[in-house]
Amino acid sequence: MKTFIDLFAGLGGFHLGLSRAGYQCVFASEIDGDLASLYERNFGLRPVGDIRKVDVNHVPKHDVLCAGFPCQPFSSAGKKQGAKCPKSGRLINEVLRIVEFHHPEYILLENVPQIITIQNGEFWKHVNSSLARLGYHVTYKIYSPKQFGIPQNRERVFVVASKRHAIEFEDRPEIACDVNSILVHGIKHRLVEEAKVEALEHWQKYLDNIEFTYCHTVLAAEFGATYPLTDLGLLPIGELVKYRGAFGMSLCECRSHADVYARLPEYIAKKNGKIPEWITTSIRKSREIYSKNQVFLDEWVKSIPPNTSWQKLEWRAERGNLNIFENIIQFRASGIRVSRPTHAPSLVAMTPTQIPIIGKFKRYLAPKEAAKLQALEGLRHLLSDNTKSFKALGNAVNAKIIYFISKKLAWE
Numbered sequence: 001m002k003t004f005i006d007l008f009a010g011l012g013g014f015h016l017g018l019s020r021a022g023y024q025c026v027f028a029s030e031i032d033g034d035l036a037s038l039y040e041r042n043f044g045l046r047p048v049g050d051i052r053k054v055d056v057n058h059v060p061k062h063d064v065l066c067a068g069f070p071c072q073p074f075s076s077a078g079k080k081q082g083a084k085c086p087k088s089g090r091l092i093n094e095v096l097r098i099v100e101f102h103h104p105e106y107i108l109l110e111n112v113p114q115i116i117t118i119q120n121g122e123f124w125k126h127v128n129s130s131l132a133r134l135g136y137h138v139t140y141k142i143y144s145p146k147q148f149g150i151p152q153n154r155e156r157v158f159v160v161a162s163k164r165h166a167i168e169f170e171d172r173p174e175i176a177c178d179v180n181s182i183l184v185h186g187i188k189h190r191l192v193e194e195a196k197v198e199a200l201e202h203w204q205k206y207l208d209n210i211e212f213t214y215c216h217t218v219l220a221a222e223f224g225a226t227y228p229l230t231d232l233g234l235l236p237i238g239e240l241v242k243y244r245g246a247f248g249m250s251l252c253e254c255r256s257h258a259d260v261y262a263r264l265p266e267y268i269a270k271k272n273g274k275i276p277e278w279i280t281t282s283i284r285k286s287r288e289i290y291s292k293n294q295v296f297l298d299e300w301v302k303s304i305p306p307n308t309s310w311q312k313l314e315w316r317a318e319r320g321n322l323n324i325f326e327n328i329i330q331f332r333a334s335g336i337r338v339s340r341p342t343h344a345p346s347l348v349a350m351t352p353t354q355i356p357i358i359g360k361f362k363r364y365l366a367p368k369e370a371a372k373l374q375a376l377e378g379l380r381h382l383l384s385d386n387t388k389s390f391k392a393l394g395n396a397v398n399a400k401i402i403y404f405i406s407k408k409l410a411w412e
């Protein structure tokens, strides 16, 4: 039986994928105590802790080395410090240290696609040339679960380093999916809080009454606003008082720029009057909608939810079905995002507050369901803490993709 080691083991996505393909795990490392205990419960093997402290002589011989090294230093949601990130950016060197000593036949890595491009490709050059120097042929491919019939869009890069010959990856088309296919009924679900349901119902009234013309972010604070789309800090106060701020608030009594900013939408106020380029189209479109629907919207904004991020609607669903509750919803800092039920949004490790909502049931996705999005339904146990569970699931590698890749490893 061929063997593997599971570095940065987490929930064990590599473990599930490879053991299904007939490989045996002989060593694992996971620094988080709760995850290590869970791994032991699920797989009967206790991972050692911090890999930096492990003597290579204590790592058993193995045929395949697997490492889903931490992605926070590279992901677009993080600070993109790459290998300079002091906490975990250099953990790839721990992988190289073990490879140099043990020379496994294959190395499987998984991470966010940004590892290829970050720091002008310097990080990837380091990984690639180090593995080539150790005698490996390195190839990589970006895959998403939706190419494997799983309703999640989550692109990750899969790297295979082989001592024999370069592995060839094929392109895979997207397969039509439906989030309904992974829902688990009859378990205890977390219902969406009442205030959030009210906010959604309020936006539904908007959708029922406004002709939908454009897929963009609707910014309710722009309804009635007239402030010019230029750097407001450069305009004299005497000029600014002629305009209207968020929800048409008059600026005529403002005596300073600070007074003005306090009456502007929060996305302009926090930039001290600078208008971010990316938001100007949404501002213009939202004002256009207001000009065509003023009577309805003046009434509608009176009961808008006070939470400013709930005053923005990011419509990513179809134009043909404007029922929020037939879609997937996320309450994000950037707004309420509504997406098609064909795919769940990418599970993100760093922001467990964005847990997707199943509109038609007005409930959150359950960890058991999120596990299915990662092909981890084979885990008998998950963490009991909901937030930690989603964080780990968002960090995990998709076991079905690993199974698929493991089938490419030749041994003859």
Ligand SMILES: C[S@@+](CC[C@H](N)C(=O)[O-])C[C@H]1O[C@@H](n2cnc3c(N)ncnc32)[C@H](O)[C@@H]1O
Pocket (backbone or CB within 6 Å): 007, 008, 009, 010, 011, 012, 013, 014, 029, 030, 031, 032, 035, 049, 050, 051, 052, 067, 068, 069, 070, 071, 088, 091, 392, 395, 396, 397, 398
């Ligand atoms: C991106 S996750 C990998 C998840 C894993 N592939 C899975 O399927 O769940 C990275 C994991 O590395 C762990 N980790 C971070 N630093 C570590 C270290 N120095 N030694 C061992 N594990 C570490 C984290 O706790 C986290 O669980």
